Amino acid sequence: MKYRAEIDGLRALAVIPVILFHAGFEWFSGGFVGVDVFFVISGYLITTIIISEMAEGKFSMVNFYERRARRILPALFFVMAACLPFAWLWLTPSDLKDFGQSLIAVSFFSSNMLFWLESGYFDTAAELKPLLHTWSLAVEEQYYILFPIFLMLTWRLGVKWISIILSFVFLLSLGLAVLGTQYATNPQITSGTFFLLPTRGWELLVGVFAAFYLKYKTHLKSRTFNQILSLLGFSMIAYSIIVFDETTPFPSLYALIPTIGTGLLILCAVPKTIVHNLLSLKAIVGIGLISYSAYLWHQPLLAFARHRAVGDISEVLLLILCSASLVMAWLSWRFVEKPFRNKHVFSRKFIFVFSIAGMIIISAIGIYADVKNGWFDYVTTENLDITSGDIGHDEFHLYVKENYSLCSDEVILSKAPVWDGLIRCQQSSDNAPDVAIFGDSHAEHLFLGLNAESNNDYIYLIRGGDAFAGEETHQYLIDYIVNNTEIKTVIYSIYWHKKYDRYGEDVLNERLTQTLNLFSQAGKNLIIVADVPDFIFDAKFCYYVKMFNEKKHKCGISISDFQSQRRYLPMLKRIASDFGAELLDPSVLFCGDEECNMVKDRTILYRDNDHINIPASIMVGKFLTQNSSILDSD
Structure with missing residues (x-):
């Protein structure tokens, strides 16, 4: 296969945005599309190699997998091995257990399946997973297993029939991607659409089609067309990197923009075009290598x-870390990738033995970390200065489901499956509720304590996202509260400072006013609950912090940091006054004169960084009941 320097330049165009996106730079909000560019490049290169050898009758599966093993595994094993001591020293047992599972999955080319089952790619917790990015390698490795077998089975049919079959697969895969991202309501399906080969395969096929075209049709002869189409392709990729963000449905029809753009560059970025000259620059090619x-x-x-x-x-x-990744990359390329790709240095037998041994050793380490619960088995509460209370989402939600009734309203139950769907609805007893708790998960975590500390009958109705009037599902829940004459009081709480940061004061004020106005016109008593502190670390970190000898860290944030989260409060006070609502602020339970702390009386009060747990909910519920003139205290 003839070397094309511009393809290495295209790799640089793919990897830099991915790195800067994961670092969190806003100008590269769509940098994740670099992975899609890689998929197209892989589809093109692998197909070119296979069909060229098949056309000459020289293709060998053993040779193919030897090349893939030399290219992929040594550097991958090296990086995973380098991660081990830092994971052992720095990760909490829970995170270390997850890391162990990812070691197993990566070793057997299935990390995309693991991360699909664990969380979404854009979730906050995802950025803390050291091996999250290997999901794309798993997709490619699965493609490497299936695609050569497909070509071997269909080669005798001829290029025409192969193209027809692949076109059908392309449309089916793209169709599944569109359905999974833009029409599915189950988050598990949406997440699977992002991570799995059946809905990513069409992107690889863009490169496959480019390879077949260039093998049998060659490049366009018109310099003008090549110039225009290569510039268009480059612009499509740049547009995706700058404009797309985590709210863009992906992969869907939107993903056609960077992938078709990459295909145009492969086909048309020929010598003497502007894009070819740019991508062939020595520095850019060097990054691509x-x-x-x-x-x-x-x-x-x-x-x-x-x-x-x-x-x-x-x-x-963050910039230093991004630069460090390039430095480490050069060292890996020079002293790991290049030597292992040299057949005169390492024989085929050595490569296969090395690959199998590496998979066994790394997966064995992963199994050990998983079975030992990330070495949680060696830790007891007595080792620490604090007790856990309840620091898990699972424990919190399980307690709610086991101790309280599902909503009795059949219309709500038919509208969305409770707990398994988007709506969560629970009530404190079989009696008709007289108080509704409405909002997002920051309303939900008030339910336990309020019910325990007052004589009211509660119902909470929440849905993830923006709990405002106008949005279809939330409007349905608002209408339910408004039309229910038994409900006399509405307690309203959301993740205030995140919404304030996202929308700004004017938009948030407008949406909040519109929502509260509906409740007020229905004659409901209104209670607005300000937010508890939002910490910059997870509760599990706080629990295990003493094991890391972080004695100066007291599981708290400064008052000044907390006040920076409270920019929404003047607006909230003004709105509460306008509607005659009670504004209750439970943050005083967590904050002193100098800091806010997630630990009180040696008990952790959170289950992550912003949701309170069972003991804290009881504490907050007591505070709200005692400070409200509307709620009936026990």
Whole structure:
């Protein structure tokens, strides 16, 4: 296969946005499309190699997998091995257990399936997973297993029939991607659409089609067309990187923009075009040559830094980490990738033995970390200065489901499956509720304590996202509260400072006013609950912090940091006054004169960084009941 320097340049165009996106730079909000660019490149390169050898009768599966093993596994094993001591020292047992599971999955080319089952790619917790990025390698590795077999079975049918079959597969895969991202309501389906080969395969096929075209049709002869189409392709990729963000349904029809753009560059970025000259620059080609190792290194560096920093990382440090990933990439490329790709240095037999041994050893380490619960078995509460209380989402929700009734309203139950769907609805007893708790998960975590500390009958109706009037599902829940004459009082709470930061004061004020106006016109008593502190670290970190000898860290944030989260409060006070609502602020339970702390009386009061747990809900419920003139106290 003839070397094309611009393809290495295209790899650089793919990897740099991915690194900067994972670092969190807003200008690269769509940098995740770099992975899609890689998919197209892989589809093109692998297909070119296979069909060229098949056309000459030289293709061998053993040779193919030897090349893939030399290219992929040594650097991958090296990076995973380098992660081990830092994971052991810095990760909490829960995170170390997850890391062990990812070691197993990566070793057997299935990490995309693991991360699909664990969380979404854009979830906050995802950025703390050192091996999250290997999901795309798993997709490619699964493609490497299936695609050569497909070509071997269909080669005798001829290029025409192969193209027809692949076109059908392309449309089916793209159709599934569109259905999964834009029409599915189950988050598990949406997440699977992002991570799995059946809904990503069409992107690889864009590169496959480019390979077949260039093999049998060659490049366009018109310099003008090549110039225009290559510039268009480059612009499509740049547009995706700058404009797309985590709210863009992906992969869907939107993903056609960067993938078709990549296909146009492969087909049309020929010598003497502007894009070819740009992508062939020595510095850009150099980054492309180390792009695989750069991709491997960047996520562990960023994830471990976030674990260790216990808070936001400055942009300067993020840039240093991004630069460090390139330095580590060059070292990996020079001293790991290049030697292992040299057949005169390492024989085929050595490569296969090395690959199998590496998979066994790394997966065995992962199994040990998983079975030992991330070495949680060696830790007892007595070792620590604090007790856990309840620090798990599962424990919290299980307690609610086991101790309280599902909503009795059949219309709500038919509208969305409770707990398994988007709506969560629970009530304190079989009696008709007289108080509704409405909002998002920051309303939900008030339910336990309010019910325990007052004589009211409660119902909470929440849905993830924005709890405002006008949005279809939330409007249905609002209408239910408004039309229910038994409900006399509405307690309203959302993740205030995140919504304030997202929308700004004017938009948030408008949406909040519109929502409260509906409740007020229905004659409901209104109670608005300000938010508890939002910490910059997870409750599990606080629990295990003493094991890391972080004696200066007291599981708290400064009052000044907390006040920066409270920019919404003047607006909330004004709105409460306008509607004659009670505004209750439970933050005084967590904050003193100098800091706010998630530990009180040696008990942790959170289950992550912003949701309170069972003991804290009881404490907050008592505070709200005692300070409200509307609620009936026990």
